[in-house]
Amino acid sequence: MNWAAPQFGALPGGRLHLQHGPIDLIIKAEGQPASVTRAYAAATGRFQTILGELAAELSLLRQPLAGDTPPDSSSPVASRMIAACWPFRAVFITPMAAVAGAVADEISAVMLAAAPELRTLYVNDGGDIAVHLAHGEILRIGVVAELVKASLNGLISIEGGSGIGGIATSGWRGRSFSLGIADAVTVVAASAAQADAAATLVANAVNVDDRTIRRAAARSLDPDSDLGDILVTTQVEPLPEHKVLAALAAGSNEAQRLLGTGLILAAALVCQGNWRIVQGRSGLLFPMA
């Protein structure tokens, strides 16, 4: 099969753009010019084969996780996906829940291995972001709770050495299927893969029964979906406020539970104009007045 090759490009602002099939990465490293060059070369080299490796193991990665022993995988990205999703196997989950974050983590890891002295680094895989900050560096990320209102609602402030390595967002409007009705759940965790999987689960938990919410079997939309016949959300109309609050409460409980296990460091949940913040220590997520 003669597939389209991975695409590599420089973006303005000293950023690197890598794209292959559904993977679309925007990368920015900061540090000494030689370090940045070395890191970008490492990212480009590693990116050559990533999609092929994942595709080879797709059938395994689409299987739900269960039991006492995680499945074996030869690919580092697949291993990251499995590791990130394994703690959540009490509910239905497949390693695909962490695919975007795991790719971001893998690229971030090879870049840091090539240039450990980088001051800051982010690898943004379609909104699931691996971040690395040296001590003393601070990265502030704007959060737009309701994009349609086009105003900045919050900030995530990350300091070097804080243990934060990833940020991910999930919701029913996104590219991946969601079981819930959250417009967006943004999770901060130790890695992008961990944040990715957790955001998926918290977004699934932001849910309520209402006859106006349209759902369809995942397989009826995508015949190869790892979710099979599970109903996924296809349309959410404006709901009465008590239902929105109930859905957010359910999602907040799940986020609180994950916070307790240490799997996430903070989460922001948004549903129909309302939002909740769950975080262990103050000062990570800032709502803006």
Add this chain to the structure above:
Amino acid sequence: MTVLSDRSAKFGAAEGDDGIIRCDACPVLCRIRPGRSGACARYANQEGLLIRTDPVVLLERAVEEGRNLVPFSEASADWDGNLLNPSSAFVTGIGAGTTYPDYKPAPFIVSQEHDGVDTVTVVTEGIFSYCGVKVKIDTDRHLGPETAAIRVGGEQVGHVTTAEYGSQMLSLGGVRHLTGGSKKEGNVTCDTLLKLCNGEAVELTIDNGHAVVVQAGKAPIVDGREERRMRVGCGSATVGIFAKQWLGHVDEVIVVDDHITGVLTEHQAGRVLDMPPTGIRVKGRKSTPGRYFQVANPGMGWGGTDITDPLSIIQKIDPAVAWPGMRLLLTSTTGEDALWCVLDDNLVPQSAAMPQEVQAVVDRIGENCEPSACTVLFMAGAGGSLRAGVTENPVLLTRSVQDGTTRVTLGGAPAMLWPGGGITVMVDVTRLPKNAFGYVPTPALVAPIEFTLPRALYEASGGHTGEITPVADVIRAYGADARVERANPVNPWPFKVDG
């Protein structure tokens, strides 16, 4: 056309009975149901065909119609079609065409980084049935009474509106003249607007007024005479500015003005300088000391009045106050007309050669006048159906324009947004590239318009995300056909010119 055939390349194969297509574009090998896209959102199953979701058809149409795009370039006007740097190019709506029906995505939805932010610019041409021009003519010359009809070839195309400081204002076009009157009125109005917007000269005649040739950025020509200066201020203001410079060289100054005629010694400026009264009383209605309204009728004479003999505005000279040898200056507010007189033994003003010191101040009035110019602002409402080419939820575009999140440009020129409902914009037509405007026979004007906003917000506000094309791709595909213009250095965005 190679780009287009590339874009249309089919990588798919039918599979099964459900209309599913397997996409072979990448190793994921997505199986895509009809009406849905693959994991990458770049390929979709449209009625059993695997298609690229990029705006192929729209791009193709722009090429087939031989239209030219105008990416602005910082680089060079004689660009060879290959060297244009995507980071220094901006695709304007000029020649972009428009899509119909309205719900179809705009012809070009371009992604680009501006100032470190990933943005999307929705590029289209709008058909504006509600549009017109506001013309500001810098002259105190009377052009016609307020609300008087303005005509071209006998058809009414607008009216005289409220004058501004030093300027006469015309309002031309608008929906009532474009489509509310006869077909001829509409066509003449459309043609007038098109010419003015594209920088051509148009002769307008004003009922009970005068003929004026208007051309954006050029001096007005009133009844065949080119205006040179915009008045320095009204007559009273002129007295106030120059009183001290006249002190010791004159006994009285009358500044003739259609609005407020100033009389120096009676004016506060003269009194504070302890200038003795001269007993001269001018015609008109006294407003405050030394300031007179309506000394004459509006006209083509001195200071925008109908006066050609300036002494005619003197109502009387009080013999108990005036004295033989009294020195009197009469001037217009531009210094273009001035007369020096000395009172004879009978207290009658006799013209004489103007002393050098006084001439210097008259000259200074002229120096302080700005050049008389016509400015043409295109004004239109973009709050209608064209918004559907930007987003599926048009009111979100309106709101985001109103709160400043979305930047509106016309042909790359900055648009002023009128506050309140809708998207009512004004733009200085000289800031756009040449011939940026067109028309449709409706009649209505066609103008380029670009909406630029952060990509994330565009995606979230119901934008046509599947149509987003990187600016580099647009340039690659249309380089050879595009018209490249240097960005107007007057415009603050998208390219800031240092220094």
